Amino acid sequence: MKVVQLIDTLRAGGAERMAVNMATVFSQASIDNMLIVSRETGMQADRLDSRTQLQVLHKKGSLDWRAFRKLLRLVREFSPDILHVHSTSLYWGVPLKWFLKDVTLIWHDHYGLSDQLKEGDRKIERFCSSWIDGVVSVNEKLKNWAIQDLGMQSKNVVMISNFPHLKELDRFKRLNNEKVILFQLANFRPQKNHFLAVKSLKILLDKYQLEAELWLAGSTELDQQYTVEVNQLIEDLDLSDQVQILGEVEDVEDILEKASVGLLTSDSEGLPVSLLEYGLAALPVVVTEVGQCKKVLENGKYGVLVPVNDERLFAKALKELLEDYPKAIQMGEEFHKHTLHSYGGEKFLMNYKQFVESI
Incomplete structure (x- = not known):
């Protein structure tokens, strides 16, 4: 298994920490992986395992064609089995899927306002659903939303809990x-x-x-x-x-x-x-x-x-x-x-x- 993760930044935030944590466990399990950051890095980059390839696109906007071409080139060269996109990185994950039809597109839904989701919310995600192969939801509400509102088959949606990763500390x-x-x-x-x-x-x-x-x-x-x-x-x-x-x-x-x-x-x-x-x-x-x-x-x-x-x-x-x-x-x-x-x-x-x- 080879995995490319795509996330917007590596600044402080739960999704960002999870992307780094996932890269760490992939590397520890000897899974080839690359983490692509579309806009900018941040302090979380310092926590990356040295075996993870880190690439930054420096995207200037949602229609930055130069950054998208760089993304397409990087993913093609790495040739992953899995393209794992976090949160709104789905918006570039789907166009990438149009060019790379053999890659499996996994969307990691970290949506922090899950307690306030209403019918009709998240229209862009609904549009993108036809090209998503699987959804990883961080809680049961988001899992149910993906099945009921996004229209995903239940076998292609899973709730997998986040996990922490810290350097050694003295808890006493x-x-x-x-x-x-x-x-x-x-x-x-x-x-x-x-x-x-x-x-x-x-x-x-x-x-x-x-x-x-x-x-x-x-x-x-x-x-x-x-x-x-x-x-x-x-x-x-x-x-x-x-x-x-x-x-x-x-x-x-x-x-x-x-x-x-x-x-x-x-x-x-x-x-x-x-x-x-x-x-x-x-x-x-x-x-x-x-x-x-x-x-x-x-x-x-x-x-x-x-x-x-x-x-x-x-x-x-x-x-x-x-x-x-x-x-x-x-x-x-x-x-x-x-x-x-x-x-x-x-x-x-x-x-x-x-x-x-x-x-």
């Missing part, structure tokens, strides 16, 4: 912390609802009289107006000394070692890679009940689930977790074991190969 380092650090790894976009994290911190400090800091990591450039609004809320609530906006971080392992609790405050998700990274780092977590989070945490067995956009319940959950932190640490350790067993790269690869062979 946080026991020596002199301060409580609440950590959220999420790009600054409206669906991530950083407002909930900030408001919950305010309640934790004022109502429950617990000292804590909030560290927010993720790209601040994807929706600059949203970033401005988050900063304004921090200022309005007089939390400038307690909240750090870190932007994109190169060494997330260093922060995961220091963090006391991992947060996810999204209004909608697919299967957040950041949650699985919290698990790999044995981090106690408080997350909103969106996407696959409930399934990942097995209904609260491995972390605390809170309804969407309820800062009072979110703050209360944080308070209870912090007041019995030894119990929280034990829950984090169980989450670590669960993540290794149920969301490892080897399991992903086994399921992926079985799916590809069945198409």
Whole structure:
């Protein structure tokens, strides 16, 4: 099996981290693979296995014919069995399929607003469906959407969970912390609802009289107006000394070692890679009940689930977790074991190969 992956960028983001993680497990399994980035690389490129071929097209727009010709040449020369396109890279994957009819086109659907999908949404994806050979969905809602709304045959759609991959870290380092650090790894976009994290911190400090800091990591450039609004809320609530906006971080392992609790405050998700990274780092977590989070945490067995956009319940959950932190640490350790067993790269690869062979 030879695989070419196509993705828009390698900046911070769940789909981008998954593309790099997949390249890593392909290389570790001695599967020839190439990762083609259509626009620009980013910090995720530094995490690539040296055996993976990386190519960048520097695409200037959706109709950049020069970049498309380079893409076509690269794929023809590599001669893959599988063309695996992530998210909106499908829009170039389909024209590529027109020229390379023997390649199997797999679309990896990471759509983060799966909880808000309505009938008639995603018209371009519907148009592209005739040329898609298989769909990998990151949660059951997206799998069902691909069958019912996209019109794919059920045998050509599979739900395969994301998986994390981190450098070695000391997951017990946080026991020596002199301060409580609440950590959220999420790009600054409206669906991530950083407002909930900030408001919950305010309640934790004022109502429950617990000292804590909030560290927010993720790209601040994807929706600059949203970033401005988050900063304004921090200022309005007089939390400038307690909240750090870190932007994109190169060494997330260093922060995961220091963090006391991992947060996810999204209004909608697919299967957040950041949650699985919290698990790999044995981090106690408080997350909103969106996407696959409930399934990942097995209904609260491995972390605390809170309804969407309820800062009072979110703050209360944080308070209870912090007041019995030894119990929280034990829950984090169980989450670590669960993540290794149920969301490892080897399991992903086994399921992926079985799916590809069945198409």
